[in-house]
Each structure stands twice: as C-alpha cells, then as structure tokens.
Amino acid sequence: MPSNPPLYELQKARLQAYAHAGYNFDPDKAADYTPATGWRVDDYETELPAEAPGPAEPHGAWAAAREVLRNYTFPPPGLITGIFLPDQPLDQRVMVLRGRFLLFTFWFGVRIGGVTDEIRTLPDGRREQVWGYNYRTLEGHFERGQIEFTVHKDLATGRVWFHIHAYSQTGHIGNPFYWLGFKLFGRMLQKRFANESVRRLREQVEEMLRKGWASPAAEQAPRIRATSSHKDAAEQLEENR
Template sequence: MPKAAPLYELQKKRLDAYMDAGYNFDPDKAADYTPDAGWRVDDYETELPTEAPGPAEAQGSWAAAREVLRNYTFPPPNLITGIFLPDQPLDQRVMVLRGRFLLFTFWFGVRIGAVTDETRTLADGSQEQVWGYNYRTLEGHFERGQIDFSVHKNLTTGRVWFHIHAYSQTGRISNPFYWLGFRLFGRMLQKRFATQSMKRLREQVEEMLRKGWTSPAAQQAPPVQSVSAQEEAREQLREST
C-alpha cells in the first residue's frame, strides 16, 4: 500500500489560509485578561523525571520534554491534533488545529507568539532553566486567548517539571448550536486537554529516556478524517477558513 501523505501536505490549503490571518484578540492587553474581566486563567503542572543538579543534561528529562514540546506530539489526538510545516522555524510557526467536538471535526488556526529559552533567578536565589513557547488564537477560532507550554529545571535540586499557563475566553460563535455546545462542554474540554497533555508528555519523556533518548516522530498522529457530512459542520468550516 502507498504511504499516506503527511498531514501538512493534506491540509496545505488550510495552512496557507491562516498564514496571514490576524489574532482574534489583542495580545498587548494580556494584563487586562483577568477572571474579573470575564477571562479564564489556568495553570497546570506535572513532575518529570529528575536530573542531577546543574544545567540540563543533553539527553535527560528536560531535553526530552523540549523535543516533545517542539514536535507538538503531547496533545491528546482524540481532542486536538496540530498540523504545521516541519521545516518552518518555531518562532514563525502557524498551526492548523484539528479539533474534535461531539460528532464534528473542526479546524482552527493558531500562531506561535514567542519562544522562551532562558535561565531565571528565583525568589530564593536558586536558578531554573526554562524552555517553551506560546501560541495565540487566530480569526475564526471558537476561543480567543493564549496558551504557554514550558519545561523547567531547578539547577540546584535537579527537579524537572512541565507547566501550562493559559488565558482564554469564548470567541464569537455565530451558529447557536455550536455556541450552546461550547457553553456546556467547552470548559470540560479545556481541562481534559490540559490533564491529558500533561500525562502524554510525561509518558513520552519516560519512553524516550527508556529507549536512550529517541525522539518521537514529528506530528505523530492518526490520519486525518473527513469533516462531518452534516450541513452544520460544513457551515462552520466555511466560516473558519
């Protein structure tokens, strides 16, 4: 049987459509996006295998997590799959997210807003090595906001962990069916995405360490399924592309 084409080739038209799309919120006003202003602000964290004190090891837990983050293999594919050009620089990456909700498949666009690669001094005087990035929602997304993914190592203790920080708000949804669905299930899906992403990243890091630091294949995910044949799904697809 012929080998299936990679997702970024199958979804080239959608990727092209989002390359010049604008954000559906103003990232410069991030300080105003608080719970009092009607935004959800979330933080999640999970422990990863520890390392010896000192800078991150070349083939250790921190470096393995960095590769999992870079390849975006940690989100649960039954909820979200990221599709992007593998040779595009990370700080310029645009992704099409294939989301699954109820009986439908949806397509959303996001863009990497910033990449972090630094050593920070903590309040107790110790230092931590941090790598990560954020992505921001583009026009047509059902939500608006930003999510940050980062891997940290305390250089004094050797502790390594993965952190998710996000602020979000339901975006403009013209179809009342989808609006109601996201009102009822959107928060549950957000939490499931975060908890399953942490679990999958931890499992992939542990597997890489067991195998001697073997990186997962970029964009490892099931083949793309056709969008729902129902008219409502087709209507949403037209609105978001």
C-alpha cells in the first residue's frame, strides 16, 4: 500500500503562495510604531530554570527554550497552529498560521524577519546570551506588525528568561463579519496568545529538563498540521489584499 505524502508536502502550494506575499506594513519604520501613533506595543516575560554562571549549558534551560522556539510548539494549539516546512532554514521560514476563536477559523501568513544569536553587552556592563527570532505579518493578515521571541541568559548570574516583544495595529479587514469579530475579540485573543505562550514555553522547558533533555532528532520534530480540506486561506488572502 503506498504511503501518504508528508503533510507539509500537501501544503506546499499554500506556503509558496504566502512566500510571494508582501508585508502589510513597512518594517523599516519600526521606530515610528508607538502608542502615540496608534500602535500597540507589548512585552511579556517569564523566568526559566537558572543555570550556573557562564555560557549557556548544552542541555540546560536556555538550550531547551531555543529548541521549543525553533519548533514553534509553545503557542496555545486551540488558538494558533503553525504550518511550515520543517527542513526550511529558520531565517527563510514562511508560516501559515491557523487562528481560531468562537466558530471562526482564520488563515494568516507570516515570514521570519530576522534571527538573533549573539552575546549582548548592556549599558550597565552586564552581558547576556540571546537567541530568538521575529516574524512579520503578510498581506491578508488581520493585524499589521511584528512579534519577537527571545531567550536570554545573564552570563554573570545564570538567570534565564523568555521574552516576547511585539508591536501591532489592526490591518485591513474587508469582510464585515470578520471585522466585527476581530474588533470585539482581537485584543483579548492577542493577550491570551502571549500569556499562554510564555506559560507553555516555561512548562515545556521544565518538562524537558525533568526528562533528561537532549536535542531531539530531526524525525522527532512536531508533525505539521494538514489543512488540505480548507480553501479559506487563499480566499482570505485575496479578499483582504
């Protein structure tokens, strides 16, 4: 009996369509996106298990958080599911996000806008090891903006933490029913996404450490959710351009 093709193969056409979509905002003007100009700016943070001072441990909390971030397993699955090609380099990744609330299901495209992997020296002289990435909204998304996920380690104290930084604004929504639903529930869902994401990442890191964490093999990567029975994504992209 022939085996079914990998689920991400079934989604290649949709992913490729979003790969050619443009941003629905100008990332080069990020400095102008402030509450004073009508943008929401949000920061969320959670503590992770501390390590010994010095560089991140190979199988400690910092490295475990990096794996959770890379595999995008931390968002609440009842709210957001990410679909992407697992062998695509992170800095080239395009994702289709499936969002759900009430009886609605929405499909959005985002693109990784940058990957951070560095030792930072702060103004007070402290040094921290930082890894993470941001993604940016594409045409058809109900929001405009960028969200960044980073894991940090203070090299002097061993403190480890996860941080989310985002700026966003409601985008163009052509469908009046979607517009009303997003106006009523969008901000609440945005906060829920962030709060549950920091909680889930912390819990996943703690579980990995309890089980004697080691870097997972490629074949153990999370399954990519199939959406071949849904045509809403392409229709929504076209409708909201």
